[in-house]
Each structure stands twice: as C-alpha cells, then as structure tokens.
Amino acid sequence: MSESPLEGKVAIVTGAASTIGLGRAMTLALVRAGARVAMMDVDPIALEESAAVAREIGGPKCIVTIVGDVTDPADAERVVRDTVGELGGFHILLNNAGINPLIRENPPSPTFSQIATDVWTKTMAVNINGPFFMARAAVGYLMNQRWGRIIGVTTSLDTMIRAAPYGPSKAAHEALVAIIAREVEGSGVTANVLIPGGAVRTNMTADRWIDNMLEPEVMQKPVVWLASGASDWVNGRRIIAQFWDEELPIEERLEKAAAPAGWPQLARRSPAQP
Numbered sequence: 001m002s003e004s005p006l007e008g009k010v011a012i013v014t015g016a017a018s019t020i021g022l023g024r025a026m027t028l029a030l031v032r033a034g035a036r037v038a039m040m041d042v043d044p045i046a047l048e049e050s051a052a053v054a055r056e057i058g059g060p061k062c063i064v065t066i067v068g069d070v071t072d073p074a075d076a077e078r079v080v081r082d083t084v085g086e087l088g089g090f091h092i093l094l095n096n097a098g099i100n101p102l103i104r105e106n107p108p109s110p111t112f113s114q115i116a117t118d119v120w121t122k123t124m125a126v127n128i129n130g131p132f133f134m135a136r137a138a139v140g141y142l143m144n145q146r147w148g149r150i151i152g153v154t155t156s157l158d159t160m161i162r163a164a165p166y167g168p169s170k171a172a173h174e175a176l177v178a179i180i181a182r183e184v185e186g187s188g189v190t191a192n193v194l195i196p197g198g199a200v201r202t203n204m205t206a207d208r209w210i211d212n213m214l215e216p217e218v219m220q221k222p223v224v225w226l227a228s229g230a231s232d233w234v235n236g237r238r239i240i241a242q243f244w245d246e247e248l249p250i251e252e253r254l255e256k257a258a259a260p261a262g263w264p265q266l267a268r269r270s271p272a273q274p
Helices: 020-034 045-056 073-087 117-144 166-184 216-227 248-258
Strands: 009-013 036-041 062-069 092-095 148-153 191-197 239-240 258-260
Touching: 009 020, 009 117, 009 216, 009 248, 020 036, 020 045, 020 062, 020 092, 020 258, 036 045, 045 062, 062 073, 073 117, 073 216, 092 216, 117 148, 117 166, 117 191, 148 258, 166 191, 191 216, 239 248, 248 258
Parallel strands: 009 036, 009 092, 036 062, 092 148, 148 191, 191 239
Antiparallel strands: 239 258
C-alpha cells in the first residue's frame, strides 16, 4: 500500500473529539494517509483541540469540525451535506461515537434490573440509533458514486453478553453492519466492523486501569486499510485490530484478524441441532 493510500478521499469520523480516544487516533491515521476528515462530535472545545493536532499532520485544509449529535437524524443528514459542501466529496463513514455511562460505576456492570431507564435509552440512542442515522444519511450518496466505506466500531462478543447496556448496544451495531453489508454487496460500497480486541485506554476508561490495556493507536493501521481501495473485496467482516499484522501477506493477515461480522456461523445450524 502506498504512503498516501487515501489521497483524494473524504471521511466523516463520529465521536472524534476525545483527547484520548479511538476517534481521534483513527482521524490522525486517516489524515496521515492522505484523507481529509470531517470530525463530528457534541463537544466543540475538545473537537477543536483534536482538530488542531490533526492539522499539524495534514495542514490547515485537511480537517473540518462539525458539531453534531448522532442521535438526531436531522443532524446526521446535515453532517453529510456539510461534509460534501466543505470538502467537495464524501467516501468514508467511520461510525465511532459511543458511550458507556456505567463504566465508572462500582460495579461497572450492574444487574439489568438495576439499570436506570434513562441510562439504557441514552446508551441505545448513541450506540445504535446513531450509527443507523449516520449510515442511512450516508449510504445513498456513497452508492450513487459507486464507491464508499461504512466502518462500525463495535466490541468483542464477551463484552456484548456481559456488560449492559453497552454490550447489547454494540451487539445491535454489529448486526446492523452485517445487514448493511448484504444490502450494499456489489455496489462498490462496503460495510465492515473494526474492534480493538481488548480494553483500550481512553478518557472513558482512564481511571479504571486494566492489565495489558491497549492504546487507541492499535486501530490506526487496520482502519487505513479498511478505508482504502486495497479492501475493495472485503465486505461484511469484523477486523480485530490487536491481531492486525502488516508483516503478513494479506490473506494470512485476514485469517488471523478477521471473521464474518455478526457471527452468522452461529445461526446456520441444521434443524436437527439444538
């Protein structure tokens, strides 16, 4: 892959503001690879701080900041329009925005009956409604130009079935990506999942030290590959960033780090099986 595999491409990254976060780390990687990025977040101050770092890498015109709320479908439509208007195009949607409001609770995963209804609905609004609204706003534009990327950041299966409401919301996001992938198959647009593969040091987890915690930069190399033309043939997959090894040939790399999004193999049992 060339040093600037994303030259001429425009991306939207949601949840891009956090000063220690996946969105910021992936934005820097996209810019370093030649992309221009619309950074979207609800926090205007942190958004400008992170954008300043990206501009140091890619220059003053590589970034636009858009304050917007992924839980608002009108905002999702506006962000796509503004991105096209300000950056002259749109090719890559990176659905990264997410919240885990109970991460700092003790214990961080209460029984489901103890979860406040407002915590549940807010988590679902950001973590699954947000990706749906953003993908719905983006997919028509991407399919009309017959090239595009929808990349969803979800989580590991053990987290999906252990930590509510965060886990179920991410399970829904992964199922959504699998559905989108089937619908865009053959159109030039792909939909894939990217996960770190373990706990990551971010502003969300900064006060909960865990042994062998990953750094946000673990997402950088695989997100650039997924966003580039090199991945034209990859659709409906989950990439585990921790296992992404660019020393390996691409077939071996995917064998090590990738699997079908949404675990479809678990649903394909014969009627005779329990």
